Amino acid sequence: MASDLFEAPDYYQIDDLLQEEHILVRNATRDWVKKEVSPIIEDYAQKAEFPKHLIKGLAEVGAFGPYIPEEYGGAGLDQISYGLMMQEIERGDSGVRSTCSVQSSLVMYPIFAYGSEDQRKKYLPKLASGEFLGAFGLTEPNHGSNPSGMTTHYKDMGDHYLLNGAKMWISNAPFADIAVVWAKNEEGRIHGIIVERGMEGFTTPETHNKWSLRASATGELVFDNVKVPKENVLPGRSGLGAPLSCLDSARYGIAWGALGAAMDCYDTALRYAKERIQFGKPIASFQLQQKKLAEMITEITKGQLLVWRLGVLKNEGRATTAQISMAKRNSVEIALKIAREARQILGGMGITGDYSIMRHMMNLESVVTYEGTHDIHLLITGADITGIPAFQ
Numbered sequence: 443m444a445s446d447l448f449e450a451p452d453y454y455q456i457d458d459l460l461q462e463e464h465i466l467v468r469n470a471t472r473d474w475v476k477k478e479v480s481p482i483i484e485d486y487a488q489k490a491e492f493p494k495h496l497i498k499g500l501a502e503v504g505a506f507g508p509y510i511p512e513e514y515g516g517a518g519l520d521q522i523s524y525g526l527m528m529q530e531i532e533r534g535d536s537g538v539r540s541t542c543s544v545q546s547s548l549v550m551y552p553i554f555a556y557g558s559e560d561q562r563k564k565y566l567p568k569l570a571s572g573e574f575l576g577a578f579g580l581t582e583p584n585h586g587s588n589p590s591g592m593t594t595h596y597k598d599m600g601d602h603y604l605l606n607g608a609k610m611w612i613s614n615a616p617f618a619d620i621a622v623v624w625a626k627n628e629e630g631r632i633h634g635i636i637v638e639r640g641m642e643g644f645t646t647p648e649t650h651n652k653w654s655l656r657a658s659a660t661g662e663l664v665f666d667n668v669k670v671p672k673e674n675v676l677p678g679r680s681g682l683g684a685p686l687s688c689l690d691s692a693r694y695g696i697a698w699g700a701l702g703a704a705m706d707c708y709d710t711a712l713r714y715a716k717e718r719i720q721f722g723k724p725i726a727s728f729q730l731q732q733k734k735l736a737e738m739i740t741e742i743t744k745g746q747l748l749v750w751r752l753g754v755l756k757n758e759g760r761a762t763t764a765q766i767s768m769a770k771r772n773s774v775e776i777a778l779k780i781a782r783e784a785r786q787i788l789g790g791m792g793i794t795g796d797y798s799i800m801r802h803m804m805n806l807e808s809v810v811t812y813e814g815t816h817d818i819h820l821l822i823t824g825a826d827i828t829g830i831p832a833f834q
């Protein structure tokens with residue numbers, strides 16, 4: 443990719459709403475992304491390889507457990523700092539942000555919120571430092587949008603549990619050291635279980651041939667009579683609400699993150715439009731191109747205000763699942779539209795890896811599907827405003 447000239451749009455002076463710590467965290471992450479992610483990410487995406495060497499740096503900037511208390515190795519930051527971090531990292535690449543979302547919100551969060559003190563002490567510091575990488579197993583081959591139907595299950599064998607089943611589409615699976623896996627007990631109640639790499643019968647085949655999130659590793663988690671120590675079950679909460687509450691946290695990060703991708707596409711397209719001459723004039727002088735750019739900055743600005751307000755509510759413990767869902771859906775939808783329009787502004791150059799836009803666009807095709815599809819999020823809003831769930 444050509445050198446990273448990114449300048450963040452702030453059309454409504456939203457920086458004025460941020461505290462000094464937010465700006466420091468945001469700028470430190472932005473600098474790190476410019477230095478470490480932008481120069482290499484296109485190559486890794488082209489090779490369909492996760493840049494493992496970034497793990498140490500991600501841990502150092504605090505992207506693994508930004509809001510987990512410092513006593514467990516987290517950064518102890520608030521929700522707006524967490525959001526800004528995700529925005530900057532996804533500005534670099536959605537796949538890198540994915541790794542952080544999974545590690546922080548889908549692995550560290552459930553261990554912090556529902557784990558025993560021993561589990562917290564055993565796993566959280568290693569996850570925060572990047573010594574361990576985690577995965578989150580909810581989706582199954584036959585249960586994606588409806589995880590309540592999951593068939594992965596475990597049996598009480600006296601001194602241990604026996605786990606059987608399979609999870610599919612799992613980020614980080616091929617090299618994760620541990621996985622937080624959601625499975626049913628003999629009564630059909632869902633519990634979280636920490637499964638460790640090396641347990642007999644536990645395999646993690648990689649999913650190949652993705653056109654999206656190519657710099658993020660995806661795979662399966664397969665459990666064939668895996669003996670799991672009883673102390674690996676998360677004791678604090680059971681039922682579908684436990685994994686769904688983790689999704690709240692990850693979806694919140696995506697709401698900020700997808701805006702980062704949108705900002706990068708807009709910024710790239712604006713610069714290109716001012717430089718590219720056709721018919722003797724910069725293409726930015728043509729009304730049709732201005733319309734695209736004007737709509738992009740309008741949607742980005744609305745999105746920025748939405749996630750900032752959501753961050754305030756989240757800091758106060760008042761953000762609802764439906765509010766988070768709306769923000770995730772909105773940010774990803776506008777980011778995808780912006781990526782598609784931005785790509786057109788770059789003409790043929792837009793399809794090359796010399797620019798980040800096509801990579802963002804392809805990545806966002808996963809982001810619009812994972813953590814709840816666009817349709818599921820529409821239904822979550824629908825259920826919230828009407829009081830009538832229309833999922834089935």
Ligand code: TGC
Nearest residue numbers: 540543580587589590613682683686687690763812813814
């Ligand atoms: P429903 O009846 O609505 O709820 C079941 C129980 O859960 C409770 N609950 C929640 N609790 C805490 N936090 C939340 N956000 C909660 N939402 C619901 C609810 O009160 C109920 O409790 P109880 O005590 O009455 O049993 O469940 P449902 O089966 O009707 O499903 C609703 C639906 C469709 C919205 C839900 O299943 C859903 O969100 N589906 C989408 C699945 C999804 O998002 N999967 C994501 C997998 S992970 C992933 O994609 C990671 S990508 C990683 C990366 O970033 O790379």
Ligand code: FAD
Nearest residue numbers: 578579580581586587611612613808812813814815817833
């Ligand atoms: P389906 O549920 O089969 O949906 C197919 C289509 O039907 C969608 O358009 C959907 O909106 C629509 N649909 C479904 N139900 C309804 C309904 N009631 N009303 C209207 N329309 C409906 N999962 C994890 O657990 N952990 C991970 O780390 C993880 N990482 C992922 C990484 C990638 C790259 C991808 C692509 C997915 C990942 N997922 C992960 C899985 C992801 O969460 C699921 O793909 C997603 O929840 C959708 O499930 P599905 O693919 O089975 O689609």
